[in-house]
Amino acid sequence: MGLRRLLFIFWVLCRYRLDLLLPVERLPLGIRILFKLGPWHLLGKRNLSRGERLRLALEALGPVFIKFGQLLSTRRDLLPDDIALELARLQDRVPPFPSDQAVAVIERSLGSTVAALFESFQQEPLASASIAQVHAATLPGGKQVVVKVTRPGIERVIAQDVRLLQTIARLVHRFVPDGRRLRPLEVVEDYRLTIFDELDLQREGANTSQLRRNFLNSDLLYVPEVFWDYTRRSVLVMERIHGIPVTDLDKLHAQHTDMKKLAERGVEIFFTQVFRDSFFHADMHPGNIFVAEGRPQSPQYIAIDCAIIGSLSDFDQYYLARNLLAIFQRNYREVAELHVECGWVPPETRVHEFEAAIRSVSEPIFEKPLAEISFGQVLLYLFQTARRFDMQVQPSLVLLQKTLLNIEGLGRQLYPQLDLWNTAMPYLERWIKDRYSPQSMLRKVSHRLPGWLEQLPQIPETLLERAQLQPQAPGQSHVQQRLDQLEAKLQQRQRQGASRLLGLVCGVAAVVVAQPQLRHGIDHVPAASAVLLVLSVYFFLRGN
Known part of the structure; x- marks a missing residue:
């Protein structure tokens, strides 16, 4: 089964001529010859743009690859515009599966016919993503809802891809020089648990309800209501929301939205979820985020698709907050000492050398708006620093790092002049102070x-x-x-x-x-x- 899937992946890469996206001239001679002599030259879709070919290839390969494309689509600073625009289509415009299959899943899960369950049911899906698709419906009594249904047979496809990732992780761990530090086996295991949890829509409903309680009556974030009588493992029914897609900048500007406040509130929501609640939406690509209509000067976000939720231990929460605060205060000595103290780098690390390396990465990015920061270069420097000091990847923080990439990419689109540091630092200072107040200790x-x-x-x-x-x-x-x-x-x-x-x-x-x-x-x-x-x-x- 694994070999058949591997051959299918290779065939898809050849069919869509993704070899043209690779720097073939940098590959070993034998592989370059293989590329030149391979039969895929006859299969390639030359009439499509490179962005279309990449998007179609990811769609053909399935959910694991689609989610990778969704993450890439938020990083406009790292991708050419034509590729980023095509990958953005993966957020909610994946080809749908037939509606009769969706109806069959609903009726089997809820034990009744669609006609008896709903006052009305729209056969044409509103949106279609990698794991499920959504249909509009009306409950008896007139309440407008959306019905989310998982794709038939999706568990088998994901299981195959996860096994392939596990094989790749074992090879990386064994043969790649940085394999031990990157901890690929633990990272893939965390991803396996996360993506299989995402298949359970009842679990997603529970996450949605918890996030709704955390921000109930909040001006920052609105989360729709879940209707539990209509929710099962393969079916989720929740309140239908009406908002502006967060990437529809024309509509946001047309209603005179305060873009600076919108961007700042996005940062505040993220830090509130991570530090106040230790319960954060970890799939915040633009397809899951909307902005409420009719309140341009006090913009409110709307969040959907709470299948992937992250949480930090008290240990990680504490050290993460102190590290971020120390970086914002440019106290690089404390950052280096904290990394040693919490075990993120080996105990024999020379603190003064690590301090100097962190300073060289952090100093260039302070007091600059997002538009002037090359995060691709920063990520490269951080990787080099991590490798030099044998810094191990923390699997518990992988979801957080992914969410940070989404948040930063979203902030760049909304308000490139956002001062991320001055927006976040007061919140962290307040959190540290509140954590050790007498009331908190009591x-x-x-x-x-x-x-x-x-x-x-x-x-x-x-x-x-x-x-x-x-x-x-x-x-x-x-x-x-x-x-x-x-x-x-x-x-x-x-x-x-x-x-x-x-x-x-x-x-x-x-x-x-x-x-x-x-x-x-x-x-x-x-x-x-x-x-x-x-x-x-x-x-x-x-x-x-």
């Missing part, structure tokens, strides 16, 4: 306190069980006595630590409870705060 402690209190009575017994030793042989009584003394000290220190922890918790709680009233004088301190303060002192004394 929320974290309150969230964990029930679990700590539940385990507290078991600590002495657990310590005793773990400290028990096997019976000692004759002549080891002195060693056993010394071990018993160490065990007793350990238990005492554990009890002291537990008491001090409870004292700290009570102290923080007392400060937070009393904070709103302290400005009125000591007489206005609440009784609850006083009790917590007494408990704090008691536990601290007990722990000493």
